[in-house]
Amino acid sequence: xxxxxxxxxxxxxxxxxxxxxxxxxxxxxxxxxxxxxxxxxxxxxxxxxxxxxxxxxxxxxxxxxxxxxxxxxxxxxxxxxxxxxxxxxxxxxxxxxxxxxxxxxxxxxxxxxxxxxxxxxxxxxxxxxxxxxxxxxxxxxxxxxxxxxxxxxxxxxxxxxxxxxxxxxxxxxxxxxxxxxxxxxxxxxxxxxxxxxxxxxxxxxxxxxxxxxxxxxxxxxxxxxxxxxxxxxxxxxxxxx
Amino acid sequence: xxxxxxxxxxxxxxxxxxxxxxxxxxxxxxxxxxxxxxxxxxxxxxxxxxxxxxxxxxxxxxxxxxxxxxxxxxxxxxxxxxxxxxxxxxxxxxxxxxxxxxxxxxxxxxxxxxxxxxxxxxxxxxxxxxxxxxxxxxxxxxxxxxxxxxxxxxxxxxxxxxxxxxxxxxxxxxxxxxxxxxxxxxxxxxxxxxxxxxxxxxxxxxxxxxxxxxxxxxxxxxxxxxxxxxxxxxxxxxxxxxxxxxxxxxxxxxxxxxxxxx
Numbered sequence: 001x002x003x004x005x006x007x008x009x010x011x012x013x014x015x016x017x018x019x020x021x022x023x024x025x026x027x028x029x030x031x032x033x034x035x036x037x038x039x040x041x042x043x044x045x046x047x048x049x050x051x052x053x054x055x056x057x058x059x060x061x062x063x064x065x066x067x068x069x070x071x072x073x074x075x076x077x078x079x080x081x082x083x084x085x086x087x088x089x090x091x092x093x094x095x096x097x098x099x100x101x102x103x104x105x106x107x108x109x110x111x112x113x114x115x116x117x118x119x120x121x122x123x124x125x126x127x128x129x130x131x132x133x134x135x136x137x138x139x140x141x142x143x144x145x146x147x148x149x150x151x152x153x154x155x156x157x158x159x160x161x162x163x164x165x166x167x168x169x170x171x172x173x174x175x176x177x178x179x180x181x182x183x184x185x186x187x188x189x190x191x192x193x194x195x196x197x198x199x200x201x202x203x204x205x206x207x208x209x210x211x212x213x214x215x216x217x218x219x220x221x222x223x224x225x226x227x228x229x230x231x232x233x234x235x236x237x238x239x240x241x
Numbered sequence: 242x243x244x245x246x247x248x249x250x251x252x253x254x255x256x257x258x259x260x261x262x263x264x265x266x267x268x269x270x271x272x273x274x275x276x277x278x279x280x281x282x283x284x285x286x287x288x289x290x291x292x293x294x295x296x297x298x299x300x301x302x303x304x305x306x307x308x309x310x311x312x313x314x315x316x317x318x319x320x321x322x323x324x325x326x327x328x329x330x331x332x333x334x335x336x337x338x339x340x341x342x343x344x345x346x347x348x349x350x351x352x353x354x355x356x357x358x359x360x361x362x363x364x365x366x367x368x369x370x371x372x373x374x375x376x377x378x379x380x381x382x383x384x385x386x387x388x389x390x391x392x393x394x395x396x397x398x399x400x401x402x403x404x405x406x407x408x409x410x411x412x413x414x415x416x417x418x419x420x421x422x423x424x425x426x427x428x429x430x431x432x433x434x435x436x437x438x439x440x441x442x443x444x445x446x447x448x449x450x451x452x453x454x455x456x457x458x459x460x461x462x463x464x465x466x467x468x469x470x471x472x473x474x475x476x477x478x479x480x481x482x483x484x485x486x487x488x489x490x491x492x493x494x495x496x497x498x499x500x501x502x503x
Contacts, residue, residue, distance in 0.1 A: 118344060121344065123328070124294060
């Protein structure tokens, strides 16, 4: 068997289009999914049982069903409800919701990892629960959030391939098209694999960079406040006297 | 003297376990009260119910002439204030935790100023200047830009006290402020708290430091099993305890090692 990668060169535009669409869908659905997951996580942490219940039911349902089934339900179910949307939009929506269940668990874990006393100290100075979350707890979750979020995001980038089943023309779909025309599955799917690998590994590198910077930011290398400097001078003067 | 804090028939249970039973006490302006008692007797719960970090089940808390939480209405009815109302009233009482609970992602200065800026919405320059005055007074001005991780236990607790004082509370509540400190630092913090008491701050302190209570407190309250078992002037109550449980408690806890004899 001889490998003929000229097939790939001849069809590079299809692969490029597919890669762009994969990137766009992954980016949007991860973004929406993460935003969506914040209220879901807050509900899961609520002291009101019915909010916990709603959040729990949402997470349990979408997380315990294979993504391909979720996609089919949206793709075939929405027209029944009278909603007709382009398949790429349906796919992005389905992935966003699917991703939000994973992200909400990541956020919930990060919030629970912040010691309880942090919120209590916030409440003690008069902050409301939400202000305490925003001002005190949320900034402390960021570092805890990054590694598992990167992990989940990479999974979601790969899950976009499922959208080929509802004719969204992302990488895998384009691969199938080229494969159908050329009967060269090995060359085609090695190429799609490399494309996915490029996207996820560049993304992972980027996130590691952010992680490292977040780590440094906690180290205390901040510029001294000018007002503090003023008082510091007073302090040293006193010592000298 | 003017009454500042009035607690009436306060009760609290955790599930079926009663933590506070029918507690009433009054604190005068400028007074220093120490609450002592065996662990699990409800000391911390009482303090947390006073500023409503924990909501009491029954009874009333009155600061100055303002009720916090449950409010008696005409005809013997009781109205529960909204959460935001309670949030607004809570910082009128400064609260100092056993574990300091400083915010590790904020500098010392930011730890102190975050409350006044975000909650009281006072202008940042003014709040920061006030905070620096506090820090200078507490001997921590050179730590303003440091992060809590770089401080010793005693410095952490002083920053925590400064954070509470920055909101200009009418009353300070201390929940075992020296229990998480190394023995040699306990004295440093106790002396510091004594200075604070002498400057006229009204303080309610849950503590195991009997010598400190004897020297600094005006009155001591002995809690046992969720009740106020005995209450009286510090010297009198600690020297001649009437309650047999208090006598037993003191004989077990009072050792000559405890500091603050200066």
